Amino acid sequence: MKLPRSIRVIERGWLSANNIVLEERSEAVVVDSGYVAHAPQTLALLERALAGKKLARLVNTHCHSDHMGGNAAIQKKFGCAISIPQGEAPAIDNWDEQQLILAVADQRAQAFSYDDTFRDGDVLQMGGLDWQVIAAPGHDTHAVMFHSPEARVLISGDALWENGFGVVFPQLFGRETALAETRATLEAVGRLDVDVVIPGHGPPFGDAGAALERAFHRLEGYEQDIARLARHCAKVMLSFSLLEKRSMPLAELPAYVARVPILAELNSRYLRMTHAAMAEWLVNELERAGAAGRREGLLLARGE
Numbered sequence: 001m002k003l004p005r006s007i008r009v010i011e012r013g014w015l016s017a018n019n020i021v022l023e024e025r026s027e028a029v030v031v032d033s034g035y036v037a038h039a040p041q042t043l044a045l046l047e048r049a050l051a052g053k054k055l056a057r058l059v060n061t062h063c064h065s066d067h068m069g070g071n072a073a074i075q076k077k078f079g080c081a082i083s084i085p086q087g088e089a090p091a092i093d094n095w096d097e098q099q100l101i102l103a104v105a106d107q108r109a110q111a112f113s114y115d116d117t118f119r120d121g122d123v124l125q126m127g128g129l130d131w132q133v134i135a136a137p138g139h140d141t142h143a144v145m146f147h148s149p150e151a152r153v154l155i156s157g158d159a160l161w162e163n164g165f166g167v168v169f170p171q172l173f174g175r176e177t178a179l180a181e182t183r184a185t186l187e188a189v190g191r192l193d194v195d196v197v198i199p200g201h202g203p204p205f206g207d208a209g210a211a212l213e214r215a216f217h218r219l220e221g222y223e224q225d226i227a228r229l230a231r232h233c234a235k236v237m238l239s240f241s242l243l244e245k246r247s248m249p250l251a252e253l254p255a256y257v258a259r260v261p262i263l264a265e266l267n268s269r270y271l272r273m274t275h276a277a278m279a280e281w282l283v284n285e286l287e288r289a290g291a292a293g294r295r296e297g298l299l300l301a302r303g304e
């Protein structure tokens, strides 16, 4: 597995998506900007990676908080242009907190303005390579991937990870077709010539076929049992919040799951537990997954 020398992956964690720096001569493009709380760290990492090169453009695979939360800070510091998927433009124009899954999920991002948009079928030049823009709906309706047929590299965002893909929301907020979209997107990846996948989270990986197999297996589980997807979704949402806050008082969790709209909606539609039972179940699940632990009345984030 080998990436072209012009591509550098700054691997982050789960709160911040990876930043991908693509260089050509004295200029560079970066894909995705991380979560807003990490913005100072993102700026420092980028400055080091750029080593004096001019950051000409910031491009987003999609506009979730962990991918675009640092856009405003990067634009301010480096004066770069920002390009986003065309489908995301109305949500960014109106700063639609529901569409962007911000307040509804207790997530944050700093508003920004973009310079232009791209869409499925367009070709972007980044790091001296031509990248085909490929629609990647599912995890986010308007997400895209970037594929370089020449380098045989896929920048997949959250459409495909080495183990799975970005959380898909069950029938919430108008996302009725998300699972079917996810299937079509995975099938589209299967039609590409790819030696290396650069995912939005986790290290670059080589065996796209094996990753697709795992992703389809996971998807089939959700297709057969939508409640399973709802449970996964609730766990992902709380884990993400915990990664930002680092700790949460256990006694306040029942009120938290009642207050955060996405958790409340998942519960009333699928889980149907009391708030206290949902909070207790979530804590147990996060502990079991090694994502959290309890100490002195607090739920503490593990890792990152």
Ligand SMILES: [Zn+2]
Binding pocket: 062, 064, 067, 139, 140, 158, 166
């Ligand atoms: Zn995402």
